[in-house]
Amino acid sequence: MSSVALSRSIALGIDVRTQMQAGASLEKALDIVCRGCNPEEKAAAQSVTYTATRHCMAAEFLLRKLASRSPSEPVKALLLVVLSLLIEEPEKSYAIVNEAVCLAKSHKQTLSASGFINACLRRFGRERETLLKLAYKDKAVRLNAPMWWINKMSKTLGEQTAQTMLELQRRRPPMILRANRRKTTNEQWCREVAEQGIDATPIGADGILLSSPMPVDRLPGFRSGIVSVQDAGAQLAAQILAPKNGERILDACAAPGGKTAHLLELADVEVTALEKDPIRAKRINDNLSRLGLNAQNVVTTDAGQTDAWWDGKPFDSVLLDAPCTASGIVRRHPDIVFSRRPEDINALALQQKNLLDALWPLVKVGGKLLYVVCSVFEEEGSQQIKSFLDRHADAEQLEIYPGLPASLTLVPTENMERQDSPLPAVHDGFFYALLVKHS
């Protein structure tokens, strides 16, 4: 239960929305608004903003039905944020409406419209079912994404799978942790925190599924590097590479360092971690030092410009977690569908191709390259690897897990019943391909 007053959370959510309207990404907008906030307030702002983004199309639709003329910008912002909260948490309607009206009364810009705000929100309460049914007749509103994105997903995954994935994106994503194997195991951590009333389940080799998300500062052992936040699908990267003591590994697109850290938790390896963005590169060092790990080289550079940073010694393994559309992790970044344009897919596929071609010569004979994107689009996944294999006669694709396709597209899932797969039961969307170099 958050200790931040609901009205304060809503006010922060409105400020974040204003920043996003001015062009900031969700993450950037949260950074700007929460600069002076304590961790609890930041978590509350995050929660409200993510809810508002997950339901923004439905909230816009409802506002058009509830208000006969377009309200002023501050009134509109308040109503959109609050309607999203009401859509997601109907059981808290009474408190949400009361706090929203108090908030409206306490601000000059919304004071005179507080009666109108109250009337709109209470009408939504009365006509909720009818209005939502009407809203969700529109596919784009129901799935909270532009039609080009929905059509692309359906073409890629098939109508049914795309629909299930897009619907999952409208719900709060699960919080998944990674146990630092140098300090604990996922099973041990889950047993220990159960005594403190935290309900957690081991998933996959190192993953932990929390039954309720919580701010990282409240996670037992987070500060001391016992656990990290990382989706179970992302945890497969280090597990597939299966590092061995003494190996030299390149992590080419490394920030914020989740996979770098996991590799270092699994074996005594020498990792070179590259990151183009200097601000993000700093987060690699912060994460490693929290975990008590040491990557020998964290370099801020363009991985593709190998002349600028490579010492000429080949690597045993290369991990290329390439920049991508992030179409597989929309539930964690719900603004992505609104900021992407159709032409971004090919532009990113070209960047991925250039990185693959630049880094392949750095893999030693007999060494491996693991290609990962958090996207399910084939231009960034299976097609990318097929054309790579056509260009490189010395590359061969290895099976990732026995019985699974060599080019593995993971579609986001939450299926705790799944018994028949070596994959974790809950994960985001990714594409994985493992390549080996022969002479």
Ligand SMILES: C[S@@+](CC[C@H](N)C(=O)[O-])C[C@H]1O[C@@H](n2cnc3c(N)ncnc32)[C@H](O)[C@@H]1O
């Ligand atoms: C998918 S994220 C990496 C996530 C990271 N591997 C992890 O697990 O925490 C991709 C990263 O690659 C960086 N990047 C993009 N192009 C790059 C390039 N040419 N060279 C190095 N880093 C790059 C981006 O700034 C971004 O931080």
